[in-house]
Amino acid sequence: MRFSLLGPLEVVREGRPVPLGGVNQRAVLGYLLLHAGTVVSTGDLIRALWHDPVPPTARKMVQNAVAGVRRALPADGSCTLETASPGYLLRLDPGLIDATRFRTLLERGRADFRAQAWEPAARRLREAIALWRGPALADVIESVTAWPELTVLEEARLAALEDCFEAELALGRHHELIGEMTSLADEEPARERLCGLLMLALYRGGRQREALAVYQELRHVLRDGFGLDPGPELRRMERDILNQDPRLALARGTAPGRATGPLPEPAAPGAAGAESTAGAESAADRPATAPPSRTPCGRTADARDRLPGGGRAGDAGRPVSERKRASVLLVRTRVDAAHGSSECVDETLDDLARIIAEEARRFGGAVRETLGSVRPVLFGFPRSHEDDPERAVRAARAIRARVADRVAAFLGVRIAVATGDVLATYRDEHDPSPAQLAGTVPHSAERLLAHAPPGGIRVCPVTARAAGLHAAAPEDDPAGGVPVAPGHGPLPWTPVPAHSGPPVGRDRDLEILRGLLGDVRRRQRPHLVTVLGEPGIGKSRLMAEFAADVPGSVLVGRTPPYAGGVFDPLADAVRSRPDGAETARLIERLPAEAGAAAWRRHVADLALDGPLTIVLEDLHRAGTALLDQVEDLTEQLARVPVLIVATARPELRQRRTRWGCGKRDVTTLTLDPLPDDEVRALLPRPADPVLLTLVGGNPRHAEEYARAVRGDAGDASDGAYDGAPVPGPLRALIAARIDTLPLPERAVLRDATTFPESGFRAEGVAAVSARTTEETAEALHALERKDFLVRRPPDRSGAPEYAIRQPLLREVAHAQLPRSQRIARHRRAIDWVGTLPADQADLLVHHYRLLVVLNSPDLAHDAARQAHHALLAAERRAAAAGAHEAAARCRRAAHDLRRGRARGAPSWAAAFHLPPSRRVDGSPVATYR
Structure with missing residues (x-):
């Protein structure tokens, strides 16, 4: 027996259709097939069949329909419809349902797509699409309520078509595709990826005017219907078509049916593009390549803006x-x-390579090119995480365990992990991964590898501290490596415990949460609260305080940073109950949609006993599937008293700009930095004003600086060569946040650190970064929207001015620029200031001081002398223009530099045991670390 849902409902037994009853019986069977293997409650069936008002005999009508379905099923037991509280369970082989076969073919086709095997990808995707005979359950949907499951199926069909078109474009079949793509674009005029593919096919077919007309039609549809413009990728494609960019064409010598070069890869199941990847990393966090971007087709891709012809849209490298x-x-x-x-x-070496690639992907590492018998995996590039050393150690243990279990005995494996600073060079700011890496870390890892025993793992002391390994390095190990104890399988992930003590300065936020819980109890309706805040701002501590004071049951689920399932946080929340382990395992075993439905039913049952609070932490790590479920909880849950509190970093807003918009009973709470008087309570001594400025009202920052002052920091401090020291854990935390930005925006942020804390404007940042002012202004505006920058009142010229929101963010971003590039940027800034009116000549002071600080001891004296003369000339120019305050500042700075006082060290710097500063003319300037 076979069941067909992708079109009118059909049941076929031994080649002949099985007669079905009326619309109710067909609808009940269709709904049960969509949830095969899952208990469907009678209430769910009633809501699926009837709009309000529900007929008073609805329950009896459902029972009659179920009886009719049972009569239609075979008596051999291959398909059974059982009564299971609180409804019915349809048991059958999922392969008998065409929707299941469609998903299987779709997954295989996408796997070929990711591997750039265009021919098998196109073939399998065509097979999947061929299973559709019309809209899913076409003979049922007109008579019942709207089913979200059918919307999901239809979206999967459209996405499969787009994947297929993209693969076939890579095979040079643009002429054959134009008609089919045009017809689909008429049906779905607002799908940007589809329109991008059609534009590319028309352009390659010599129909440039029609390709531009497709773009104009899409723009009218988006503006009239949504008030939006096409995305930047499509705008770039229109510009490239107008310019007849040769990179849009097929690679030279490509014949139809042959692959043309790299195509945009689909997002990994579950993150960061995060739009579809966690499953995107935790697609947001788990990829082994660069954070995904959008291709001209509107698709997440491994190689940014890379076209089927092998080129790249956009400006020169x-x-x-x-x-x-x-x-x-x-x-x-x-x-x-x-x-x-x-x-x-x-075969064994291939098996080992596959194991390494799988574990690297699982823990967020990137496999680099193999060097002889050594296979390197990089953690921290192209995207860094705050726990990269721990990820590397866990990946090493997992590789060792799998090798011991599955790889032949004649293959000896040694593993080493080293952590340190690496200088990466990208050929272009759209490249997904660095082309070149420099630094001593690979050499340190090689030394450790030479002293690792067969089957052993050696890590450097920095890695050991960061990963929480407490073993000491053997005295006879010249590399100073720390051995990793033998073990079977990877270490389990354990969340960092919440900080001890009550939260500081969060009374108002606690009152809001308690008030919302009271509303849930009074209205007997679910409510979703999203608590947003930067890393370390105190979200987890606030949740711990709130949960400790909540009457009734509290379920807590955490999103793991890596190597987790799609719905792990939901299962984790259920598991937090003493009797929830079995239900959690059931949710994890079920398919995604069925698992989410089972979780909702379980939550609704628990809430019948009284108000229920569910805390889902670190939702920014979640994949698209989980985010969709959480965002719709207030719509999908029954009318029960449930308060869902989700915590997340600002990255959630970057991935979902309209998070919660249009949903009922949804609240967003943003945690602001604490005032200085409350931060002082977290520091062990009277706080220096400069230290308070660096902390920036962030409790985690204050605690890490307090640990550093006490000498408990381990991997203590580092910062820019000319900046304040930054404790190691904070540096990793902030670097990971910076890496949530696309590389072009990261580059603009680092360029902005060339200017003083008081502020900067687009014209100046453009001058140091070799960008146009318009391009820079757009990037600065994007950084402001993402809470990296804050807009200041206009400067003396009346132009908009920005400042970096967090002092520590500025220090870490500045430290990521190589010293030579920092010097070059300050020189460009000096040239730019020279073009400004004379009353702004004092802007030179900051740049000349840092030029002296950044130069090596051999050159610092000459740099100070040149700065002295230049600032005196700036003083004369400002005085002649009547800008006496600017002239006085230039004069004071010139005299300070002449005496060797480039920049005084902060009064609290001694607490971090900084090494002695190098000197110019007998006075401290800087230490290059």
């Missing part, structure tokens, strides 16, 4: 360099060829 903390994992193999044939060795 702009190299980018950045200096960040990273962890390097090296795996060395030694083959004892005497114990295996060459074929066996090759």
